[in-house]
Amino acid sequence: MSNEPTPLERFIQGIIPENPTYRQMLGLCPTLAVTGNLKSAMTMAGAVLFVLFCANVIVSLIRNILKPHLRIVIFTLTIATFVTIVDRFLAAYMYSMSKALGPYIPLIIVNCIIICRCEVCASKQSVIHAGADAIGQSIGFALGLGSIAAVREILGAGSLLGFHVLPSCWPNWVIMALPPGAFFTFGLLMGTVNWFVSKKEKKQNNA
Amino acid sequence: MNYLIDIFLIAISAALINNFVLHYFVGICPFIGVSRNIDMAFGMGCAVTFVMAIAAFISWVVTTFILIPGAPVTTFIAGIFLPAEQAKAVDLTILSYIVYIFAIASSVQFVEMYVRKFFPPLYKSFGVFLPLITTNCAILFACLMIMSKVVVDNPAEAWDIGRALVLAIFGGVGFTIAIVIMAGIREELDMCDVPKPFQGAAITLVTAGILAMGFMGFTGVDSGLRKALMPKPVQQASITPVKPDDAGPSLALAHKLVIPQQEQNDK
Numbered sequence: 001m002s003n004e005p006t007p008l009e010r011f012i013q014g015i016i017p018e019n020p021t022y023r024q025m026l027g028l029c030p031t032l033a034v035t036g037n038l039k040s041a042m043t044m045a046g047a048v049l050f051v052l053f054c055a056n057v058i059v060s061l062i063r064n065i066l067k068p069h070l071r072i073v074i075f076t077l078t079i080a081t082f083v084t085i086v087d088r089f090l091a092a093y094m095y096s097m098s099k100a101l102g103p104y105i106p107l108i109i110v111n112c113i114i115i116c117r118c119e120v121c122a123s124k125q126s127v128i129h130a131g132a133d134a135i136g137q138s139i140g141f142a143l144g145l146g147s148i149a150a151v152r153e154i155l156g157a158g159s160l161l162g163f164h165v166l167p168s169c170w171p172n173w174v175i176m177a178l179p180p181g182a183f184f185t186f187g188l189l190m191g192t193v194n195w196f197v198s199k200k201e202k203k204q205n206n207a
Numbered sequence: 208m209n210y211l212i213d214i215f216l217i218a219i220s221a222a223l224i225n226n227f228v229l230h231y232f233v234g235i236c237p238f239i240g241v242s243r244n245i246d247m248a249f250g251m252g253c254a255v256t257f258v259m260a261i262a263a264f265i266s267w268v269v270t271t272f273i274l275i276p277g278a279p280v281t282t283f284i285a286g287i288f289l290p291a292e293q294a295k296a297v298d299l300t301i302l303s304y305i306v307y308i309f310a311i312a313s314s315v316q317f318v319e320m321y322v323r324k325f326f327p328p329l330y331k332s333f334g335v336f337l338p339l340i341t342t343n344c345a346i347l348f349a350c351l352m353i354m355s356k357v358v359v360d361n362p363a364e365a366w367d368i369g370r371a372l373v374l375a376i377f378g379g380v381g382f383t384i385a386i387v388i389m390a391g392i393r394e395e396l397d398m399c400d401v402p403k404p405f406q407g408a409a410i411t412l413v414t415a416g417i418l419a420m421g422f423m424g425f426t427g428v429d430s431g432l433r434k435a436l437m438p439k440p441v442q443q444a445s446i447t448p449v450k451p452d453d454a455g456p457s458l459a460l461a462h463k464l465v466i467p468q469q470e471q472n473d474k
Binding site: 077 | 230309355408410414
């Protein structure tokens with residue numbers, strides 16, 4: 001990151017090359033906890049998108065008046081404010097989803113992705129860079145959550161977003177919907193991603 | 208007597224049945240990151256337990272005396288400006304997240320300074336983990352759980368400070384158990400021939416999955432214990448003392464699935 005990347009580069013970086021879930025391994029609690037089905041995973045990703053975007057923009061706007069030793073506290077309080085907004089919004093307009101996600105919405109406050117992006121990117125760069133970075137990272141996060149949630153919902157309940165995709169003779173793998181299934185799915189998907197990455201690198205080295 | 212049984216069941220439930228790491232998935236980052244060797248894992252576990260107890264104490268006090276509607280301090284301050292009726296209705300729970308995270312961050316800072324000054328050996332053993340703990344979701348999760356028990360419609364059901372502290376301390380103990388077991392397994396894993404893509408985090412997650420499966424075996428132990436300990440048989444045996452909250456459809460499913468089996472076994 002020595003030569004300044006453009007906002008577009010920042011945006012693309014977040015989606016695959018620096019995917020928050022698989023490459024940086026940040027924000028694992030929601031990744032494992034809310035991926036029982038695709039709908040709750042996508043709600044979570046939406047909430048993270050809003051909080052990350054707002055926090056990044058605000059931090060970027062005040063970056064020049066931030067005192068270095070107080071910055072983490074400021075980041076956290078900014079994030080907590082936006083998380084409260086999201087939480088109230090969900091409770092008002094999507095009550096059942098808010099009940100289902102339970103404590104994991106307030107736990108966005110301590111989600112490392114957001115603090116990490118504020119620290120690495122937003123506190124050093126202009127608003128446009130910060131905003132593009134936030135959207136890119138959020139899309140990457142949504143991809144990570146979505147992949148795990150899709151696998152777990154298909155195998156665990158035979159459905160996707162509530163529609164049945166597997167024939168009804170499919171014996172639902174209930175373990176996939178339970179906590180251990182989250183660990184298994186994430187571990188195996190991460191192994192697969194690593195395998196693809198190493199294969200790609202080998203090809204590049206040979207060429 | 209009932210109170211003691213309640214405390215005992217909360218402790219068992221927090222440490223084993225609803226283990227913070229393996230059931231609620233909070234504190235995964237240190238669980239994956241700091242579980243390389245047993246000594247470090249144990250130090251981290253102790254630090255988390257310590258901070259969790261302090262944060263739980265602060266959050267209980269703040270919630271009970273300031274945040275909930277009709278809390279004494281708020282009612283008093285608001286009473287200066289407002290008529291008594293309105294002062295009693297002032298509800299500050301919307302500020303809870305900001306207050307909690309601020310309380311956690313500052314208490315971690317103070318604990319670090321205090322331990323460094325007065326207990327240098329202790330600081331050497333787990334001081335390095337203290338700053339990391341601020342962003343550990345397990346602490347905030349414990350605060351939120353206590354808040355959900357204090358902010359209830361019926362004031363008589365609100366948890367007292369003893370229950371809150373027991374929940375926090377044994378939640379921390381459960382975290383320590385999980386992370387130390389994991390560290391033990393990982394020390395052995397270093398000598399195994401793991402396929403290259405799976406080395407590091409991936410195999411750790413799969414191992415954690417097997418561990419979580421093992422801990423699932425504890426499900427229903429609390430309702431069984433409650434039945435055995437309570438003098439009078441309770442009508443609904445399937446109600447656990449720490450109610451499984453609706454944390455995601457997966458967990459709701461887990462309880463639906465496991466509890467009927469438990470009842471069959473009891474018969």
